[in-house]
Amino acid sequence: MGEFELIRNFFAAAPCAQGGEGVALGIGDDCALLAVAPGEQLAISTDTLVAGVHFADPCDPFLLGQRSLAVAVSDLAAMGATPLAFTLALTLPTVATDWLAAYARGLNAMAQDCAVRLIGGDTTRGPLTLTMTVFGRVPAGRALTRSGARPGDLLCVGGPLGDAAGALPLVLGQRQAAPAVAEPLLARYWSPQPQLALGQALRGKATAALDISDGLLADCGHIAAASSVGLQVVLDTLPLSRPLVDFLGLEGARAAALSGGDDYVLAFTLPPADLTPLQAAGWPVHVVGQVVAGQGVALLDAAGQDITPGIRGYQHFPETP
Amino acid sequence: MGEFELIRNFFAAAPCAQGGEGVALGIGDDCALLAVAPGEQLAISTDTLVAGVHFADPCDPFLLGQRSLAVAVSDLAAMGATPLAFTLALTLPTVATDWLAAYARGLNAMAQDCAVRLIGGDTTRGPLTLTMTVFGRVPAGRALTRSGARPGDLLCVGGPLGDAAGALPLVLGQRQAAPAVAEPLLARYWSPQPQLALGQALRGKATAALDISDGLLADCGHIAAASSVGLQVVLDTLPLSRPLVDFLGLEGARAAALSGGDDYVLAFTLPPADLTPLQAAGWPVHVVGQVVAGQGVALLDAAGQDITPGIRGYQHFPETP
Known part of the structure; x- marks a missing residue:
């Protein structure tokens, strides 16, 4: 068994990977299977974090585990969705058991907080990169979107x-x-x-x-x-x-x-x-x-004067840290 | 508008991103929304391809676009699922318009072949890495899994x-x-x-x-x-x-x-x-x-003699090319 297969088994054994509501089939087959209740839709979001771009490298792997999942689940919150599951695509330069164990503990802690289950993913060798895809359920037609704001709100x-x-x-x-x-x-x-x-x-x-x-x-x-x-x-x-x-x-x-x-x-x-x-x-x-x-x-300002600065907030992909 | 935001708009305008059956909300909000018909389950798979590990770098971006999606959709085929949608997490070292246009053409060609719609993703700066998450629908309880083989089959x-x-x-x-x-x-x-x-x-x-x-x-x-x-x-x-x-x-x-x-x-x-x-x-x-x-x-062999070699096939993460 290769070292990356060991990693998959490691994540498959995590508490957050042990099935749960809506998870008809979890880690270990070609696909996971989710059940969506009648009258509900599935909300889906994908977020990538790249070492040295979106987080400092090295950093505390437990904290990174927490943060990487929280950032993705936050998109479900923004839609008014209830978290259901997530996949983790983890690209690692080397297999460091201590690092992985700490990362998995952080991931698991946040997964428990958010009641979201790990249902699959991929583990590959390469520069440290994390891509989470999260799934939530929301009553059909009732998701919060960005497009309904009206003057007077x-x-x-x-x-x-x-x-x-x-x-x-x-x-x-x-x-x-x-x-x-x-x-x-x-x-x-x-x-x-x-x-x-x-x-x-x-x-x-x-x-x-x-x-x-x-x-x-x-x-x-x-x-x-x-x-x-x-x-x-x-x-x-x-x-x-x-x-x-x-x-x-x-x-x-x-x-x-x-x-x-x-x-x-x-x-x-x-x-x-x-x-x-x-x-x-x-x-x-x-x-x-x-x-x-x-x-x-x-x-x-408080008097209603327009003091809009030239800045429009961060560029979406700040090069720091 | 930042260059990575331009990329997102670029993919959002691709033919394969223009909605379709089951896609209640596509690219552009915090989440996409998928509708799953009663009696069906959603099959989900994630695959990562890392430059220099899973494909030669540089390579033809049109061919890479085709291949990166096909590899992921193949997991839907293995479950007997009908393709519905996919997300693309694309990490790029630089923004090269020609490269992106060719990659998107290849992606789009395979998406049309497989009748699968791009519903979201993330675009980030970093070492070239592609993570696809694909979604298919399958009648509840009828997905093909790995676990049902019986002696005599x-x-x-x-x-x-x-x-x-x-x-x-x-x-x-x-x-x-x-x-x-x-x-x-x-x-x-x-x-x-x-x-x-x-x-x-x-x-x-x-x-x-x-x-x-x-x-x-x-x-x-x-x-x-x-x-x-x-x-x-x-x-x-x-x-x-x-x-x-x-x-x-x-x-x-x-x-x-x-x-x-x-x-x-x-x-x-x-x-x-x-x-x-x-x-x-x-x-x-x-x-x-x-x-x-x-x-x-x-x-x-043809006579029924066991000639099992020592090799068990590729390590799951071959270092070539």
Whole structure:
């Protein structure tokens, strides 16, 4: 048995690979088989992380296992889907048992958190690259998309922004910070929590949604384009965490929120009448602007003046780290 | 708009990305949405091809486009599934428009041949790597698996074996051959034809099936292990193409058939009573051995003597080219 076959058996034995609802056939055949209940559709998303491009190499394999799955599952949250399963295509330069065991532990921890099952994949030799394809179920016709925002809707986000971008200098070892600041920021970078429950609660309410991976301004641009509307973001309404403001100052924290990547917080548009019931039910819904007729994304100050910067957020494929 | 965003738009405009049966939402949102008909299950497989490991780099991008999709779709054929859709995770070192256009043409040609739609993916910067995840539909409970072979079944294959392995020295430029020999072999390497119709015809008949990617002996080992049976392969029954025998001689051709990779021909086990009706209906069914009580794979000569070689076929991840 070759070493890569051993790896497959290793993942097949992981707790997160032991079947589960909707999994008719898991790892070990030419295909996996998923059952989709009548009246439901399957939501599918693929994400690739390349060593040295999307994460520092070397890095902690346990944290990478958590993060690589969370990033992919976040797309299911953005559609209001319930996670079902995922495949992992893992390309490795060498077979290092300790690395793999730690990676699998991190993957498994996040899979348990998200109730998602490993059903297959591929293991190959080459430069370290991870491609996850995730599957969720959603009632037919009720998935959240990017295309339904209407003028008059509120623009909302599901929590503080910018923490993961703020953590980047810590991840790269370029800066240091006291544990009270560093730990919460690093946790947001390495262990993003896909807002699955919020996404499901927004079905039938939010008119458009996505998860913020490239910074609020850039991602709002996707909603504006898909919905053929304009979006206005009001600078001083941005929710910012205390550790981020302590670390970067208010201006730096706002820049991270607007243009930093890797938040994996939901951004969505909502008819005003739906705001209070959602907040009253305890959902984290922060109004950061509104939808208007027009196109593109504008940044406004508290007085309503347009202060849109030239930047449009991260390029989608930042070369850092 | 960044160059990688341009690539996404480029693929989104490809003919094979224009929706189709079962595709409720295609490229452009956080997830694609697939509809699965009542009574059907979704078959899913992921395959990664790494430059310099699974294909020569550089190579013809049109041919790579064809081959990368065919290799993945072949897993659907092995389950008896009908192709529905695929995602493409494409990691590229640089953005070369000509290369991309040719790759997309090859991809599109194979997608049309297989009636499969591009519904999403990811485009990233890094060492050239392709990960395809393919989706097919199959009547619930009727997928072909590896685990149902029973003693007394015939061991069959869907066509000549070894051509792709025979082509490898031509692909790598290590040998040359006359066009009458080289062209058919190279076609089998670069444009494998997933045996989709055969796979569907075998539903309810074949007791086990897979597609041969690692050589007949190694892949028969997977059926033997999954079904808890032994398989006997009879050497002089192997179907071999004339170009392969011309190129490698009979012994070389047999070695390529037994231990070469990349055939993507189906291997399956069949109750004897099902053989004649399938052959009479015109299906390419070649008997190459039988299923016996026991375990593992044995190679027999025409007299029934065990001549099993030490080799078990390619290691799953050959380092060539």
